[in-house]
Amino acid sequence: MKGLLLNENMTLKILNGSLVIGDTTIQNQQMLLLADKSDFKQVPMRGVGARRFLESSQSDELAREIRLEFIADGMTVNKIEFPTEGQIKIDASYEG
Structure with a gap:
Protein backbone atom coordinates (compact mmCIF):
# COMPACT_ATOMS: atom_id res chain seq x y z
CA MET A 1 0.00 0.00 0.00
CA LYS A 2 1.39 3.42 -0.92
CA GLY A 3 1.17 6.39 1.39
CA LEU A 4 3.13 8.93 3.40
CA LEU A 5 6.18 7.42 5.05
CA LEU A 6 7.18 8.05 8.64
CA ASN A 7 10.71 8.24 10.03
CA GLU A 8 12.05 6.25 12.99
CA ASN A 9 10.45 8.79 15.37
CA MET A 10 7.04 8.12 13.79
CA THR A 11 6.81 11.63 12.36
CA LEU A 12 6.41 12.50 8.69
CA LYS A 13 9.49 11.70 6.65
CA ILE A 14 10.72 14.72 4.70
CA LEU A 15 13.42 14.63 2.04
CA ASN A 16 14.64 17.80 0.32
CA GLY A 17 11.63 19.70 1.70
CA SER A 18 9.05 17.23 0.38
CA LEU A 19 6.99 14.54 2.02
CA VAL A 20 8.14 11.03 1.09
CA ILE A 21 5.66 8.58 -0.43
CA GLY A 22 6.29 4.83 -0.54
CA ASP A 23 5.16 1.40 0.58
CA THR A 24 3.60 1.78 4.03
CA THR A 25 2.95 -1.91 4.76
CA ILE A 26 5.75 -2.36 7.32
CA SER A 56 3.23 -13.45 29.02
CA SER A 57 3.55 -16.85 27.45
CA GLN A 58 0.29 -16.32 25.55
CA SER A 59 1.78 -16.39 22.05
CA ASP A 60 -1.40 -18.00 20.67
CA GLU A 61 -3.49 -15.10 21.98
CA LEU A 62 -1.03 -12.58 20.56
CA ALA A 63 -1.00 -14.32 17.16
CA ARG A 64 -4.81 -14.33 17.13
CA GLU A 65 -4.96 -10.60 17.96
CA ILE A 66 -2.38 -9.79 15.27
CA ARG A 67 -4.28 -11.82 12.69
CA LEU A 68 -7.63 -10.18 13.55
CA GLU A 69 -6.25 -6.63 13.47
CA PHE A 70 -4.23 -7.07 10.28
CA ILE A 71 -7.20 -8.62 8.47
CA ALA A 72 -9.45 -5.79 9.71
CA ASP A 73 -6.92 -3.36 8.20
CA GLY A 74 -7.18 -5.11 4.82
CA MET A 75 -4.12 -7.35 4.93
CA THR A 76 -3.82 -11.01 4.04
CA VAL A 77 -1.95 -12.82 6.80
CA ASN A 78 0.02 -15.83 5.58
CA LYS A 79 2.07 -16.71 8.65
CA ILE A 80 2.88 -15.50 12.16
CA GLU A 81 5.87 -17.01 13.96
CA PHE A 82 7.68 -16.45 17.24
CA PRO A 83 11.22 -17.71 16.39
CA THR A 84 12.75 -16.69 19.73
CA GLU A 85 11.42 -15.04 22.84
CA GLY A 86 10.65 -11.39 22.17
CA GLN A 87 10.63 -11.73 18.38
CA ILE A 88 7.71 -11.82 15.99
CA LYS A 89 8.00 -12.78 12.33
CA ILE A 90 4.94 -11.82 10.28
CA ASP A 91 4.21 -12.58 6.64
CA ALA A 92 1.30 -10.30 5.76
CA SER A 93 0.54 -7.85 2.98
CA TYR A 94 -2.20 -5.79 1.41
CA GLU A 95 -3.94 -7.25 -1.64
CA GLY A 96 -3.29 -5.66 -5.01
Whole structure:
Protein backbone atom coordinates (compact mmCIF):
# COMPACT_ATOMS: atom_id res chain seq x y z
CA MET A 1 0.00 0.00 0.00
CA LYS A 2 1.39 3.42 -0.92
CA GLY A 3 1.17 6.39 1.39
CA LEU A 4 3.13 8.93 3.40
CA LEU A 5 6.18 7.42 5.05
CA LEU A 6 7.18 8.05 8.64
CA ASN A 7 10.71 8.24 10.03
CA GLU A 8 12.05 6.25 12.99
CA ASN A 9 10.45 8.79 15.37
CA MET A 10 7.04 8.12 13.79
CA THR A 11 6.81 11.63 12.36
CA LEU A 12 6.41 12.50 8.69
CA LYS A 13 9.49 11.70 6.65
CA ILE A 14 10.72 14.72 4.70
CA LEU A 15 13.42 14.63 2.04
CA ASN A 16 14.64 17.80 0.32
CA GLY A 17 11.63 19.70 1.70
CA SER A 18 9.05 17.23 0.38
CA LEU A 19 6.99 14.54 2.02
CA VAL A 20 8.14 11.03 1.09
CA ILE A 21 5.66 8.58 -0.43
CA GLY A 22 6.29 4.83 -0.54
CA ASP A 23 5.16 1.40 0.58
CA THR A 24 3.60 1.78 4.03
CA THR A 25 2.95 -1.91 4.76
CA ILE A 26 5.75 -2.36 7.32
CA GLN A 27 5.07 0.91 9.13
CA ASN A 28 1.33 0.13 9.26
CA GLN A 29 2.13 -3.27 10.77
CA GLN A 30 4.42 -1.65 13.35
CA MET A 31 1.79 0.91 14.31
CA LEU A 32 -0.94 -1.72 14.62
CA LEU A 33 1.31 -3.93 16.77
CA LEU A 34 2.22 -1.12 19.16
CA ALA A 35 -1.15 0.65 19.32
CA ASP A 36 -3.54 -0.11 22.13
CA LYS A 37 -7.28 -0.03 21.67
CA SER A 38 -8.42 3.63 21.65
CA ASP A 39 -5.07 4.98 20.35
CA PHE A 40 -6.57 5.66 16.91
CA LYS A 41 -9.29 8.29 17.22
CA GLN A 42 -11.00 7.37 13.92
CA VAL A 43 -11.12 3.62 14.71
CA PRO A 44 -10.90 3.29 18.51
CA MET A 45 -11.15 -0.50 18.56
CA ARG A 46 -8.12 -0.93 16.26
CA GLY A 47 -4.73 -2.01 17.66
CA VAL A 48 -3.01 -5.14 18.92
CA GLY A 49 -1.50 -3.68 22.09
CA ALA A 50 1.51 -6.01 21.93
CA ARG A 51 2.92 -4.52 25.15
CA ARG A 52 0.19 -6.38 27.06
CA PHE A 53 1.80 -9.65 25.98
CA LEU A 54 5.42 -8.77 26.86
CA GLU A 55 5.73 -10.82 30.02
CA SER A 56 3.23 -13.45 29.02
CA SER A 57 3.55 -16.85 27.45
CA GLN A 58 0.29 -16.32 25.55
CA SER A 59 1.78 -16.39 22.05
CA ASP A 60 -1.40 -18.00 20.67
CA GLU A 61 -3.49 -15.10 21.98
CA LEU A 62 -1.03 -12.58 20.56
CA ALA A 63 -1.00 -14.32 17.16
CA ARG A 64 -4.81 -14.33 17.13
CA GLU A 65 -4.96 -10.60 17.96
CA ILE A 66 -2.38 -9.79 15.27
CA ARG A 67 -4.28 -11.82 12.69
CA LEU A 68 -7.63 -10.18 13.55
CA GLU A 69 -6.25 -6.63 13.47
CA PHE A 70 -4.23 -7.07 10.28
CA ILE A 71 -7.20 -8.62 8.47
CA ALA A 72 -9.45 -5.79 9.71
CA ASP A 73 -6.92 -3.36 8.20
CA GLY A 74 -7.18 -5.11 4.82
CA MET A 75 -4.12 -7.35 4.93
CA THR A 76 -3.82 -11.01 4.04
CA VAL A 77 -1.95 -12.82 6.80
CA ASN A 78 0.02 -15.83 5.58
CA LYS A 79 2.07 -16.71 8.65
CA ILE A 80 2.88 -15.50 12.16
CA GLU A 81 5.87 -17.01 13.96
CA PHE A 82 7.68 -16.45 17.24
CA PRO A 83 11.22 -17.71 16.39
CA THR A 84 12.75 -16.69 19.73
CA GLU A 85 11.42 -15.04 22.84
CA GLY A 86 10.65 -11.39 22.17
CA GLN A 87 10.63 -11.73 18.38
CA ILE A 88 7.71 -11.82 15.99
CA LYS A 89 8.00 -12.78 12.33
CA ILE A 90 4.94 -11.82 10.28
CA ASP A 91 4.21 -12.58 6.64
CA ALA A 92 1.30 -10.30 5.76
CA SER A 93 0.54 -7.85 2.98
CA TYR A 94 -2.20 -5.79 1.41
CA GLU A 95 -3.94 -7.25 -1.64
CA GLY A 96 -3.29 -5.66 -5.01
